[in-house]
């Protein structure tokens with residue numbers, strides 16, 4: 001076999017066999033096929049697509065390229081949750097303790113963020129002492145004892161995806177449904193969950209900007225999971241504005257704690273309850289979504305979900321006192337208000353632009369080596385649909401060490417992110433659709 005023939009076959013719209021996909025992925029992993037040939041193949045896939053069988057084969061090949069985690073020592077149905085990524089998305093911080101408090105074991109391996117704001121691990125590390133590193137035995141023991149653990153991807157999970165994703169990032173081949181679907185699902189399959197709830201974001205701040213593309217991506221991932229024997233559902237949720245009000249690591253932990261205190265922003269609470277309900281149903285703890293929602297609301301109201309977060313934090317070496325008293329979490333020295341330059345109604349808030357503003361303040365990494373400042377970020381004061389009068393505060397920047405230039409740039413970005421209309425803006429849906437193996441339910 002020669003890589004050039006496979007590139008040509010895909011370029012001309014052909015279908016690659018299992019063996020041909022294995023040849024490309026294994027050859028690339030071993031360094032026998034160079035970046036430039038895999039770049040050309042990825043571009044051919046970008047334009048020609050892949051059918052469900054090819055996408056499934058690519059997923060398996062990448063899942064098998066490194067370690068595969070066996071979660072069977074943990075009793076119960078292990079349900080994983082994965083978000084395709086968004087600004088202000090702190091759902092894992094809420095869902096791990098909430099779902100665990102309802103009896104579904106959460107053995108979560110999360111990632112860090114590059115660009116925009118930090119990932120789940122960065123958010124959790126804003127709690128003093130919190131460690132995301134532990135060996136397999138400790139991980140299993142913690143999930144067994146308290147029902148949940150959130151750790152970094154240890155060992156060598158899907159190295160082929162890591163290499164391919166880095167290449168796609170710099171060759172304009174990220175936004176391809178089969179490539180995203182196989183990349184996400186290879187990691188989920190290798191991480192060993194029995195069932196998977198996907199949160200596929202849609203809108204200006206998401207990979208998929210339109211609802212139809214988001215549904216197509218969700219269907220591709222549900223198909224892969226289903227064919228590989230993992231019960232998989234996908235929720236399509238809004239990313240036309242950041243989720244909640246807080247963007248930045250400690251700020252996001254504080255907002256997650258508010259939800260666990262049975263208060264906090266309605267949009268974040270709603271998305272968490274929707275995703276959590278799916279997790280409970282898949283985890284066999286509720287017969288349907290209505291029953292699951294009741295259970296979750298009960299755990300928010302009686303404080304048991306918040307208590308579970310304290311247990312997780314303490315078990316992972318963190319200061320649970322900061323969960324009791326979130327003011328003790330890292331706090332920025334300076335607050336800078338960004339004010340509206342027009343009156344009207346907030347029509348949209350470009351999530352990606354707000355994310356870049358937060359990164360400029362130090363909440364995310366510009367390069368792999370960048371140090372995150374846990375305290376900094378942005379707290380929105382206005383969300384879509386709100387009325388605004390010229391001079392009102394749109395958002396507050398939480399600033400520490402960023403240079404005056406960066407702060408000015410962040411201020412400009414936040415102002416640019418807000419679109420103000422003269423017409424009232426009707427409430428926007430938060431959850432657009434649920435995709436299961438049986439089809440698509442639109443809301």
Ligand code: URA
Pocket residue numbers: 084165174179180181183184
């Ligand atoms: N997230 C992933 O893990 N992979 C992609 O390709 C896109 C988003």
